[in-house]
Amino acid sequence: MIQKRGFIGLFILTFFLSTIGLALLVLDDQKDLSSRADLGLVSSLLPTLPEGSFLPNDSVWDGQSQNIPAKIKYDSSLWLPPQKDAPVFYHQYQPVTVRIVPDSINSTKLQQILGPDFTNPKPLISPKSMVEGWAIKSYSYKFFGDEKIIDVWTSTEGINLLAVMPEISSRSDVSDLVSEVVFGVSVGEVRGSSTPDDSARLAASVRPSVVMILNNYCTQAKLDNVVYPFCLAQSGSGFFVNKDGYIATNGHVVSNLPETSLFYGVITGGLDNLLIDSLQAYFTVTTGAPVERSLLEAKIKEAHSSKETIYQMAALVGDMYKKNFIKLDNSVNKYFVQLGNTPIQISKTGVSTGTDIVTATFVAADYADPDPVLGFTSSDVALLKINGTDYPALPLGKIDDISVGSNILLVGFPGVAMGSNSMLLDTSANAEPTFTKGVVSAFKQSKGNKKNLIQTDASINHGNSGGPAVSSEGKVVGLATYGLTPEEGGGNYNFLRDIADLKDLMAKNNVTEEIGSTYDTWKSGLNNYGISYFRYAKTDFEKVSSAYPEHPTVQQYIKEVSSKIGTVEDKTPKLTRAQRRLYINVSGGLMTFSIMMIIVLGISSFIDTKRRRAPVILPPRQPLPPQPIQTF
Numbered sequence: 001m002i003q004k005r006g007f008i009g010l011f012i013l014t015f016f017l018s019t020i021g022l023a024l025l026v027l028d029d030q031k032d033l034s035s036r037a038d039l040g041l042v043s044s045l046l047p048t049l050p051e052g053s054f055l056p057n058d059s060v061w062d063g064q065s066q067n068i069p070a071k072i073k074y075d076s077s078l079w080l081p082p083q084k085d086a087p088v089f090y091h092q093y094q095p096v097t098v099r100i101v102p103d104s105i106n107s108t109k110l111q112q113i114l115g116p117d118f119t120n121p122k123p124l125i126s127p128k129s130m131v132e133g134w135a136i137k138s139y140s141y142k143f144f145g146d147e148k149i150i151d152v153w154t155s156t157e158g159i160n161l162l163a164v165m166p167e168i169s170s171r172s173d174v175s176d177l178v179s180e181v182v183f184g185v186s187v188g189e190v191r192g193s194s195t196p197d198d199s200a201r202l203a204a205s206v207r208p209s210v211v212m213i214l215n216n217y218c219t220q221a222k223l224d225n226v227v228y229p230f231c232l233a234q235s236g237s238g239f240f241v242n243k244d245g246y247i248a249t250n251g252h253v254v255s256n257l258p259e260t261s262l263f264y265g266v267i268t269g270g271l272d273n274l275l276i277d278s279l280q281a282y283f284t285v286t287t288g289a290p291v292e293r294s295l296l297e298a299k300i301k302e303a304h305s306s307k308e309t310i311y312q313m314a315a316l317v318g319d320m321y322k323k324n325f326i327k328l329d330n331s332v333n334k335y336f337v338q339l340g341n342t343p344i345q346i347s348k349t350g351v352s353t354g355t356d357i358v359t360a361t362f363v364a365a366d367y368a369d370p371d372p373v374l375g376f377t378s379s380d381v382a383l384l385k386i387n388g389t390d391y392p393a394l395p396l397g398k399i400d401d402i403s404v405g406s407n408i409l410l411v412g413f414p415g416v417a418m419g420s421n422s423m424l425l426d427t428s429a430n431a432e433p434t435f436t437k438g439v440v441s442a443f444k445q446s447k448g449n450k451k452n453l454i455q456t457d458a459s460i461n462h463g464n465s466g467g468p469a470v471s472s473e474g475k476v477v478g479l480a481t482y483g484l485t486p487e488e489g490g491g492n493y494n495f496l497r498d499i500a501d502l503k504d505l506m507a508k509n510n511v512t513e514e515i516g517s518t519y520d521t522w523k524s525g526l527n528n529y530g531i532s533y534f535r536y537a538k539t540d541f542e543k544v545s546s547a548y549p550e551h552p553t554v555q556q557y558i559k560e561v562s563s564k565i566g567t568v569e570d571k572t573p574k575l576t577r578a579q580r581r582l583y584i585n586v587s588g589g590l591m592t593f594s595i596m597m598i599i600v601l602g603i604s605s606f607i608d609t610k611r612r613r614a615p616v617i618l619p620p621r622q623p624l625p626p627q628p629i630q631t632f
Contacts, residue, residue, distance in 0.1 A: 014594045068102045070159050073180040076459050088307040095315035096170050097308050099162040105152050115306040118143055131179045143312050157183040164308045203435045205523050206470055208551050209392045210433050212338040212413040213238045217256045219331035230270030233346055237412035237467035240393040243516025245386040248502050249466030250481055251367020254382045258328050259318050266314035272300050335360040339550040356550055360384040364509045375448025379501035390547040392519040397475030399498050402440050410436040410458045410480050412467025452498035454478045460494040469496045518547045534561040535572040
């Protein structure tokens with residue numbers, strides 16, 4: 001009996017200790033934010049992002065890079081910005097150039113800039129400038145028989161702009177550009193280092209899933225049965241939609257239009273021989289005598305040093321194609337994907353592949369050049385595939401996830417088309433994507449096939465095409481695709497293709513929306529990093545690194561969290577979630593077992609008590625008196 005009471009006391013003590021332990025473990029588990037951390041959680045730590053990753057909706061060219069004390073805010077859907085070799089803006093839809101000149105322009109300077117191919121200058125009636133502080137002098141020049149309008153814009157600050165145009169109607173676009181010139185003061189940072197927490201977290205989670213795509217296009221131009229082979233490379237953006245290496249992008253990223261190919265073939269030097277032969281034929285007709293080839297080679301070399309000249313020559317070649325004098329055939333596309341931080345390097349021998357740069361195969365595309373009258377007949381989406389698995393595929397949403405005014409984030413690799421000798425794309429500067437924030441402005445339907453388009457004020461630059469537009473919930477709702485042409489109104493209005501178009505193409509090609517574990521583990525690591533649970537974060541990041549070695553940012557995170565583990569910044573709980581769950585289960589089990597044993601032993605003791613009652617002691621019984629014996 002005494003032994004059972006001892007066991008009951010022991011189990012009561014075990015019950016109370018288990019209860020206290022369970023309560024402490026539950027409270028500790030509730031304090032652990034890692035299981036509830038999300039992209040929207042505000043914390044003291046922001047994910048590590050490259051300095052200047054975020055771009056505002058307007059683009060700004062800083063003249064200080066070329067010793068010009070001015071900055072120009074320009075519409076990136078209308079103008080290509082100056083490159084490193086010359087401060088010249090290129091109009092994307094007309095043969096128009098605008099050069100920034102830091103000193104005065106007289107007739108001698110003007111002829112020096114334009115080169116000898118601009119002849120017969122004639123002054124025109126100078127129009128009144130609509131931009132305050134600027135005056136215009138206008139001239140007419142002949143360029144291989146075509147008339148060109150030359151406007152010299154002079155400012156009160158001493159900066160001049162030289163515009164070459166095919167006609168006076170192009171002056172309005174030039175005027176808009178001139179109105180955005182700011183002298184000697186900051187017009188706002190192009191790239192902001194201060195970013196709201198939710199945008200930084202969203203950008204960090206999406207970054208590894210977005211890739212740069214290089215379309216290496218080789219073809220040959222034919223003129224009078226003479227073949228002129230040349231190659232071009234154009235960049236675009238894409239993103240993983242399936243863990244097995246399927247990448248989504250725009251159809252026009254993996255395709256090439258003839259006129260655009262010829263234009264870049266000329267300005268990058270790939271079609272110099274065609275230019276020489278064309279000029280030889282031109283001068284033979286106009287002068288009646290052939291011109292030595294060496295003289296024409298020198299002329300073409302000189303033309304490349306003058307952006308105005310080579311740009312106008314490219315326009316002439318485009319006209320020859322439209323008139324069927326030039327044809328393109330034997331075209332071949334090869335695709336390369338940049339996974340990590342190694343920039344794609346292009347040489348005359350081709351593209352170098354490696355761990356970070358891999359080849360891709362074409363899967364499918366729904367793309368056709370829009371008809372100027374009928375409009376769109378396709379959705380401009382495409383799929384590529386690379387070998388391997390465990391890639392961080394992004395979750396796909398739907399157009400119903402957003403509404404007018406919803407925030408979106410565009411991710412991509414801005415760049416422009418280029419050739420093997422081109423200065424138009426510095427690939428080393430494009431190893432990192434940029435992030436452009438904006439809002440949904442409207443929902444429209446495309447002309448022709450009436451498919452959904454999402455209008456946004458977020459900029460879509462060359463190279464951004466095919467990149468994902470991500471909602472604040474982290475789901476892809478569209479693909480960056482179009483900007484309005486000047487004839488359609490211009491301005492910073494850009495359009496996304498509805499993600500439903502991509503889903504249709506995926507379904508037709510049996511590509512499923514399988515995200516896989518890499519993306520989820522990466523998000524978990526970022527969440528733990530954001531709340532300073534560095535030990536948890538390191539475990540997640542190491543899993544990601546093992547599954548996806550080419551991951552562009554995970555190694556810098558591993559290095560950072562490793563240096564912070566065990567410091568005062570590390571808020572990681574002493575016990576892991578798995579350990580706490582185990583101890584909680586053990587404590588709960590002990591409590592249950594203790595209660596059961598207390599009940600069993602209590603009942604047993606009660607029964608024993610009933611059975612062991614003390615015996616009743618009776619007084620001794622008196623003997624009976626003797627009875628007489630009767631006899632008969």
